[in-house]
Amino acid sequence: MNSQPVHGLPFLPGNTYRDPTKTAYHRSQTLTYKNGYSRPLLPTVGIGGDPIHVNQLSQADLDELANKRPTLTYGQAKQAPPSSFVPAHVAFDKKVLKFEAYFQETVPISQDERCRVRKVSLYYYLEDDSMSVVEPAVENSGIPQGTFIKRQRHPKNDFGDHYHWKDLNVAINVTLYGRTFRLVSCDRLTQDFLESQGIELNSPEEIPTDAFTSLRREPDRTFTTSSDFDKLKQFLTMDKKVLRFFALWDDSDSMFGDARSVIIHYYLVDDTVEIREVHERNDGRDPFPVLMKRQRLPKSLKNLNDTFPRTVLEVSDQEVTEWYSPRDFAVGAHVSILGRTFFLYDCDGYTKEFYRQKLGVSDFKAVDVKKKAEEEVAKEIPPYNGFGLLEDSLQNCLSLVPKPPKKDVIKMLENDHKVLRYALALESMNPEDKGRRFILSYYLSDDTISIFEPQIRNFGIIGGKFLEKSRVPKPGSSIDSPSYYGPADFAIGGVVEVFKHRFVITDADEYVLKYMKAHADIYPSGVIISLEKHLHPEAETPTFQS
Template identity: 65%
Template sequence: MVSNPVHGLPFLPGTSFKDSTKTTFHRSQTLGYRNGYAVVRRPTVGIGGERLQVNQLSQADLDELANKAPMLTYGQLKQAPPAEFIPAHVAFDKKVLKFDAYFQEDVPMSTEEHYRIRQVKIYYYLEDDSMSIIEPIVENSGIPQGKLIKRQQLAKNDRGDHYHWKDLNRGIDITIYGKTFHIVDCDRFTQVFLESQGIELNPPEKMALDPYTELHKQPLRKYVTPSNFDQLKQFLTFDKQVLRFYAIWDDTDSMFGECRHYIIHYYLVDDTVEIREVHERNDGRDPFPLLMNRQRMPKVLVENAKNFPQCVLEISDQEVLEWYTAKDFIVGKPLTILGRTFFIYDCDPFTRQFYQEKFGITNLPRIDVSKKEPPPIKQELPPYNGFGLVEDSAQNCFALIPKAPPKDVIKMLVNDNKVLRYLAALESPIPEDKDRRFIFSYFLATDMISIFEPPVRNSGIIGGKYLGRTKVVKPFSLVDNPSYYGPGDFFIGAVIEVFGHRFVILDVDEYVLKYMEGNAAQYSPEALLSVQNHFRKQEAPAPELENKQTEEPPSTQELEALIDMIQKQLKDHSCKENIQDAFQVYDKEASGFVDREMFFKICESLNVPIDDSLVKELIRMCSHEDGRINYYNFVRAFSN
C-alpha cells in the first residue's frame, strides 16, 4: 500500500486531497444472521475498507448514552418514556423476609422459674405486606406451640397504620397484640434486600437463652442409685419403643380347632404384653381387635398363689416370682401365655435391631408357617361284594344318590336287536348233565349274555331261563377290574365258564358266521376258521337244534315257554302279520300240518329267521313223525 503523502494535514478546505490509488468505495454490512434471526452488527471498517480512526466506547459509556435523554437546543423538550410498571404481587412473589426474635413470658406460680424465653420466627411477605409469627415446636415442652399469629397485616399504632418492612431492623422491639418481640437477627436474603433499599442494619445479637432449659442442660449431680429399679429411667429411655412379634396358635388337635395368627406387642417402657388378633376378610369372626389387653404377664407364680382369684383381683409382685421379659420372646420358640402356646415365627426390623444390640442375637430366622395343602388322597373303591356288576356297585361310592353307569349310546343304536346265538353243552361229570343243551344269546348292544335251556320231556330237569341278561366275567380276572366275555371268545369248541359252570360251544347261527366274516378283526383266524369249517361239514341242520323225529310229543309247558321266549326276542320281526294266511293257503284240508319242504319255502318267502337257534328248537318240537310240521304252534310264536 502507498502511504498517504498528505497524512497529518488539517482537514480544511484546500488541504484535503483524494486518494488516487483507492479503488473500493463500498460500505460495510451492518446486518447479519445468527441462528436464523437477523441481528445488528457493528462495522469495524469504514467506506472502502478504511480503518475507522475513532475510539471504541466502553460498556459504561454505551449505557450512559442509552439512558441519556436528548435535549434540543431549540424547541420544546421531549419527555422520557415512563418506566414499565410491574405490580407488587409479581415483583415480590415468593419473597419473604425472615427475622429471629423472642419474647419473655412471666411464670407467676413456680418455684423453679420466674420467667421463660420463647423463641419465634417473624416472616414478612413482600407481596402484600403481611406478617406471621411461628414458634418452633419443642418435643415434650408442655406448651402449645406452632403458629402464634397467622398471616395478616399487623397494626402498628392506634391510627390504623400497619407494620412495613422499613420498620423492621435488628436489635429493635416491636409490640404486636400486647406482646413485645425483640428482633435479634435475620437471614441472608433479608439483609441483602434491606441494604439494597438503603436501610442500615444494626449488628446482629445473640438469642436470649431460657434459664430453665439451661439449668437442665447442666450435668446431673452424682448420687447413689437406689436399690430398686428406676422406672423413670426406663420410661425416658424406652418411651414409644415396642417390640413386635408375629405368632400363631395351632389348635388343630382339638375339636373344631384351627390355626390362627396373632401379633404380640411387648412394650419396653413398662414390660407389658399385648396380643392382637389378625383378622382376614370373611373369616366369620367378630371384629374384636384384642385377644389380651395390655398387662404384665406372670411367668412363675408362688406356690401359694395357685388358688389366687385372678379373675377378680390383679396379680401383684407378692404372688409372682418371675415376670415375662424381652429375653423370653425368641423367634422360632414356643411361648405359653395364660394357657395358650404361641409359636413366634417372625418379628419386625426394629425388634431384630434391638435383640442384636441388647442381647447380641443376630440373624433371627423367618420361619415359613404357611399351611401347605396335604397331598391328594387317592380315591379307592371298596372291595367288590359280589352283588350285581362292578360298575353298578361303584356308582354307590361316587354320589349319595347313585346314578346308572354311563352307556355307549352309539353302540346301542348301531347294534340294536343284534343277537348272536350259540348252542352249548354243559361240561359236567354228572351223567344226567351230558345230554343237556343250552342256547347262549350274546347281545351286541350291551355286551350281555343270557342262557336258555330248551325243556326236554321226561328228562327230570326243568328247562327255561337258565341265566338272565348279565355280563359274564372271565375266570382269573381281577375283582376290581374285571374282564368280560366278548364276541371274540365264542367259537366252535370254545369253553365258556359262567359262575363256576363250564360250557362248550357246539353250534352257531348262520348270522353268527356272517357277523364274524363282516367283523373279522374282532376274531382270531382260528376262531373264524372253526365256524366256517363247521358250516361246510353240515349238509343238514344240526341234530341238536332240529330233531326231525321225536319219539314223544313235547309237553305243553315246554312249548309255551319256548314260544314266550321267541315272542320276546323276535317281537320286531316283520313277518308276523301275514304268516298264518300263508300257511292256510297251502293247507287245503285245514289240518294244521304242512309238509316239511313246503314249510321251509313259506318261511323263506316270509323272511322267517329259521337259522335262529330258538326257531330251530321250535321247529323240532312242532315236527311230526310222518315228516309234517304243525304250523299252528309255530304261527303263535310270530303273532300277538
C-alpha cells in the first residue's frame, strides 16, 4: 500500500491518502557509468514518476550538513567531530615518487675528457619524506655503482628545513651534500600525483652526453699488420690453441724408477711447453700434476765457455740459437727435454688436424704402450674342515670380513612355523645305544634339521638336545656342489647319516603325510607311499605319478 501526504498538511494520521489509479511504482536510476567509472546520479522524479517536493542539495551542501551536529537548544550549531585520523605511514605506504636525474663529475687527469655525466634515479618516499639516490649499473664502466645516497631526510637550507615533495619538479636542480643533481623527467605515477596536488610540471629535458660516452659508442679501431712474425697477430690468432701429446717417460734405469705417463702441452700463443704427469690410482706418488711448469724450451745453445755459471744464471735469448717448435714433436719419436727423454705415442684430434693443415703430416699411427695384464692366479678353495655350516666356511675364503649367506626371505615367510617331525632309532654297535629314541624336526622355512632325544627314566643316558638347527649334508657331497637332506629323503625305514651317526626313520607325524600329499608334484611317490602304509595300514595303497 502506498500512502502520500497531502501537500501543506502535517504528516499525521488521517492526512494521507492512496491514489487508486496509480499503477507505476518504479524508482529512478541513481547510478551511471562514464569512461568505465561509476558515479552517483541524483534522481529528478520520485517513485512512479511523481514529482520530488524536497530541495535538491549538492554534494557540497550534503558534506556541510554532515559536519553539523544536531542540537535541540537555541544558539549556534556545534561542529561535528573530525573524521578518524589516518597516519602518513598508512596513507602513503609504498608510494614513491621517482625522478630521472644526472650530475657532472670532474675528471682532472685525462686527455680525453674534462667532465663525465653520470645518470641517477632519485626516489622520494611519501610515508616519511625521505629520499635516496641510486645509480644504475653500466657494463664495463669501471665505477662502483648502485646506491649513491642512502635513504634519509635531506636538508634544503641552512635553517634545518628538509626537502618536501612540494619542492620537487622537473627541470630543477636539487643539491644533496654539496652535489647538484639536475631533475630531467619523472614517471607517470609521479606526474599524476603532483598534478593532483596542483603542481604544474615543467617540460622534461634530455640528459647531455659527455666525450667519454661518445667515444665508447664508436667502433673499435682495427690494425692490419702484414708481418708474419708479429707477436700480436700470433696472440690474436693462436690464443687458447694448444697441441697435446701423450708421452711416456721411462725412468726404469734409475733407482726406484719406472715408466710414467705424462701429457705434453705445446701452447701456440707463445711457443711454450708444459708437462703434466698422469697419476694412476694407488700409484704411491704425491698428487703433484705439474712435472715441468710452462716455459720456452731451448733446443740448441751457443758454444759457451766452461766458466759460464749455468747453475746461477738463467739462459737468456742471446745464448739460444734455436727454440723448440711444433716441427720437433711427432708421434712415435723421442724428445729430449731438460735431460729427460720422452716417447710420444699419441696425440689428440686437434693436434692431428693442425699438423695436416699447417705441416702436411698425415702419419699419426698410435703406439701401444700399455702394460701387459698380469695373469690372475686362480683362487683355490681349501677343503671343508667340518666346523660350522658349509656356506659360512666358504665366506671366510671369499672375503676378509665374512658376510652372512643370503637367505630366501619369501620361502621363510611362506613356510614359517611349518615343521615336519620324524621318529628315529640310533643304529649303533654299542649295546648301550639300543633302545634310544630320537625326534627329528625338519624346518621348511630354512631347510634345517634339529634332533632331540627325549628323557627316559632310569635309562642311564641323559637326554636333551642332540643336534642344533643346522643343514645336514648327505654323505659324499662336495664343496662345489653340496647336497643336503630334505623331506624327499625321509622315507619310513630309510637311513639318515648325521655327522658319522646313522639313524633309522621309524615313524612320522600325520601332518607330514598331509603336507606331502598337498605337494605331491615335488616329492617322490615312494616316500608318500611308505608314509601312507605306515600311518594307515588298513587303507588301500594309493598310486602316485612320480
